[in-house]
Amino acid sequence: xxxxxxxxxxxxxxxxxxxxxxxxxxxxxxxxxxxxxxxxxxxxxxxxxxxxxxxxxxxxxxxxxxxxxxxxxxxxxxxxxxxxxxxxxxxxxxxxxxxxxxxxxxxxxxxxxxxxxxxxxxxxxxxxxxxxxxxxxxxxxxxxxxxxxxxxxxxxxxxxxxxxxxxxxxxxxxxxxxxxxxxxxxxxxxxxxxxxxxxxxxxxxxxxxxxxxxxxxxxxxxxxxxxxxxxxxxxxxxxxxxxxxxxxxxxxxxxxxxxxxxxxxxxxxxxxxxxxxxxxxxxxxxxxxxxxxxxxxxxxxxxxxxxxxxxxxxxxxxxxxxxxxxxxxxxxxxxxxxxxxxxxxxxxxxxxxxxxxxxxxxxxxxxxxxxxxxxxxxxxxxxxxxxxxxxxxxxxxxxxxxxxxxxxxxxxxxxxxxxxxxxxxxxxxxxxxxxxxxxxxxxxxxxxxxxxxxxxxxxxxxxxxxxxxxxxxxxxxxxxxxxxxxxxxxxxxxxxxxxxxxxxxxxxxxxxxxxxxxxxxxxxxxxxxxxxxxxxxxxxxxxxxxxxxxxxxxxxxxxxxxxxxxxxxxxxxxxx
Ligand code: ADP
Ligand code: MG
Numbered sequence: 001x002x003x004x005x006x007x008x009x010x011x012x013x014x015x016x017x018x019x020x021x022x023x024x025x026x027x028x029x030x031x032x033x034x035x036x037x038x039x040x041x042x043x044x045x046x047x048x049x050x051x052x053x054x055x056x057x058x059x060x061x062x063x064x065x066x067x068x069x070x071x072x073x074x075x076x077x078x079x080x081x082x083x084x085x086x087x088x089x090x091x092x093x094x095x096x097x098x099x100x101x102x103x104x105x106x107x108x109x110x111x112x113x114x115x116x117x118x119x120x121x122x123x124x125x126x127x128x129x130x131x132x133x134x135x136x137x138x139x140x141x142x143x144x145x146x147x148x149x150x151x152x153x154x155x156x157x158x159x160x161x162x163x164x165x166x167x168x169x170x171x172x173x174x175x176x177x178x179x180x181x182x183x184x185x186x187x188x189x190x191x192x193x194x195x196x197x198x199x200x201x202x203x204x205x206x207x208x209x210x211x212x213x214x215x216x217x218x219x220x221x222x223x224x225x226x227x228x229x230x231x232x233x234x235x236x237x238x239x240x241x242x243x244x245x246x247x248x249x250x251x252x253x254x255x256x257x258x259x260x261x262x263x264x265x266x267x268x269x270x271x272x273x274x275x276x277x278x279x280x281x282x283x284x285x286x287x288x289x290x291x292x293x294x295x296x297x298x299x300x301x302x303x304x305x306x307x308x309x310x311x312x313x314x315x316x317x318x319x320x321x322x323x324x325x326x327x328x329x330x331x332x333x334x335x336x337x338x339x340x341x342x343x344x345x346x347x348x349x350x351x352x353x354x355x356x357x358x359x360x361x362x363x364x365x366x367x368x369x370x371x372x373x374x375x376x377x378x379x380x381x382x383x384x385x386x387x388x389x390x391x392x393x394x395x396x397x398x399x400x401x402x403x404x405x406x407x408x409x410x411x412x413x414x415x416x417x418x419x420x421x422x423x424x425x426x427x428x429x430x431x432x433x434x435x436x437x438x439x440x441x442x443x444x445x446x447x448x449x450x451x452x453x454x455x456x457x458x459x460x461x462x463x464x465x466x467x468x469x470x471x472x473x474x475x476x477x478x479x480x481x482x483x484x485x486x487x488x489x490x491x492x493x494x495x496x497x498x499x500x501x502x503x504x505x506x507x508x509x510x511x512x513x514x515x516x517x518x519x520x521x522x523x524x525x526x527x528x529x530x531x532x533x534x535x536x537x538x539x540x541x542x543x544x545x546x547x548x549x550x551x552x553x554x555x556x557x558x559x560x561x562x563x564x565x566x567x568x569x570x571x572x573x574x575x576x
Contacts, residue, residue, distance in 0.1 A: 007117065034102075157183065245260040300328055
């Protein structure tokens with residue numbers, strides 16, 4: 001068994017692949033992420049994580065935080081580390097030992113190997129120091145993995161397509177970086193990375209701290225720590241709510257402290273801070289030689305990307321919807337875990353939980369497959385489309401939910417079907433919206449609604465949307481490649497035939513009612529016979545071309561027909 005570990009500046013996490021799925025392991029308090037903080041007591045006691053952070057209020061000179069900053073660097077400028085005579089490696093080892101302990105306690109077995117992540121900008125000595133820290137903790141590092149690569153793995157971006165480019169925006173507690181990756185055949189390469197090792201969520205805590213303390217006198221250190229904790233709490237709350245009130249009872253011995261801060265005040269406060277990250281983005285993009293449209297995805301990781309203002313600003317910068325379907329503070333550990341699972345063989349490389357293994361769609365006219373959610377889409381996801389009635393006064397529409405890669409509905413697998421009632425309307429006038437939604441558990445919910453009556457049907461399809469046998473997926477994909485030409489020509493034929501079925505009766509009417517000039521007649525008649533013979537012969541491209549010619553040949557006459565109809569309507573109106 002191999003662990004996946006995110007050894008972060010402010011938070012760390014550990015995971016493992018269990019029965020094929022990557023999971024993060026929670027500590028005794030049920031938390032999957034622990035603070036990267038260590039308290040060293042006077043008698044050699046050690047506490048790690050939340051317990052250590054709590055000690056910071058009463059014993060700040062014995063609590064080490066943000067030790068990652070000093071990993072592998074010759075010059076260490078941290079008074080606490082100096083006072084405690086600890087090396088960054090020793091402190092990191094204590095954090096790793098705690099993660100190992102949590103894992104062994106959860107798994108009820110000893111574990112000796114791990115994949116550990118580091119920032120893409122870490123140099124050789126920083127990577128080597130990370131390895132040594134793990135060894136001190138009794139863990140052999142089987143792979144040092146770049147954090148942005150781990151994030152991309154967590155998002156299933158290695159399955160996006162054969163070759164893709166992604167940007168990973170990582171805004172954590174004390175550091176920021178943007179990395180541009182290129183993935184080819186499942187292997188990632190860092191094209192560029194740029195960041196600021198002194199920029200992160202801690203800055204926002206300090207801004208809020210200053211805001212709260214405005215007008216108050218000098219406070220004892222313990223009370224300052226209290227206010228700093230409250231500042232972070234307020235920040236987190238404002239990612240969800242529009243306002244938050246900080247309350248500290250008897251903060252100066254007699255009176256209570258109370259102050260409200262709104263989301264928009266926070267947005268105002270952090271505007272310049274967020275802008276600084278964009279400068280790094282700009283630089284990294286420049287270095288990578290890519291432009292925004294070249295990117296297949298932009299993913300956000302790091303706890304600070306939970307801030308709505310950050311998400312909006314980054315999305316606007318990259319002119320893209322940013323992917324935030326994974327927990328931003330867990331994505332890197334999850335990616336490390338996936339890598340560990342692949343290396344240990346606990347996880348098949350083919351199908352990961354977080355993407356749809358095959359396309360999902362419904363059958364439309366002519367027996368065609370209409371894809372709503374393409375294969376390899378990261379879940380959870382949602383997609384919808386409008387459909388209309390094929391015949392006048394159609395009472396209901398049959399929704400056949402299909403899975404597979406083939407162009408014709410009959411070659412795909414039906415995983416559900418139902419009928420939705422339709423309002424009485426002329427052909428092509430009714431509007432039925434169909435929406436597919438897959439939640440994080442892989443459950444597909446299909447909703448169909450007649451937009452004019454509002455009547456809808458919702459059907460839940462458990463399991464089959466995501467849980468497909470590897471071999472079946474391979475067979476389906478293989479067949480779609482094998483029959484690609486046949487499938488495509490059948491789709492072209494079917495689409496052209498549908499168009500012909502509409503066009504031929506209309507042309508007949510135009511001819512009968514004398515809208516066609518003599519010099520046009522021959523051309524139209526030839527075109528009609530070409531359409532008919534292409535239908536008989538079943539030649540897709542010939543039919544497509546013939547339909548197009550017929551459409552063009554009758555254009556002038558069709559226009560005359562419409563004009564006449566309008567004139568008649570006008571005359572009738574005048575007469576009334
Ligand atoms: P790192 O990679 O630096 O260890 P994380 O990715 O765990 O850090 O991010 C930690 C930062 O995210 C902290 O500054 C924390 O306050 C911030 N954070 C966590 N949750 C939220 C939230 N809901 N809203 C805003 N900031 C948050
Ligand atoms: Mg991080």
